[in-house]
Amino acid sequence: MAITKTASVNVRIEENVKNQAENILETLGIPRATAIDMFYRQIILNNGLPFSLTVPKSIPIREEMSNDAFHAMMTTGYSQALKDDSQPMDEVFKELEEGL
Structure with missing residues (x-):
């Protein structure tokens, strides 16, 4: 062996x-x-x-999402908020602008 x-x-x-x-x-x-x-x-x-x-071409629009998909997305966001797992909005937009 x-x-x-x-x-x-x-x-x-x-x-x-x-x-x-x-x-x-x-x-x-x-x-x-x-x-x-x-x-x-x-x-x-x-x-x-x-x-x-x-990278998705667009962010999902509520009217185009199923209820299950919407609730899953909201649950994820809520869980991240509870854990303080987030970034300041200014930083997010700055990163987005730099990536364009």
Whole structure:
């Protein structure tokens, strides 16, 4: 049997993102290390990220959203507000203007 070398990956990530992802992984029965290994292997197989990176062309409009989608979006926003997980509006608009 061949001996496989392993390496560590240390990452800084927002606590709420980590918790949400790990809750989903737990539901799926996939350990965090296995999920990270799977992600890295997909990067290798795809010779890049295994998904496309896009910016939505527009922000969803309430009239165009289903009730479930609207409530999910509002629940996320409310949860972020309760955790004080937000940015001052001036900074958000400044970042948006710089990105144009």
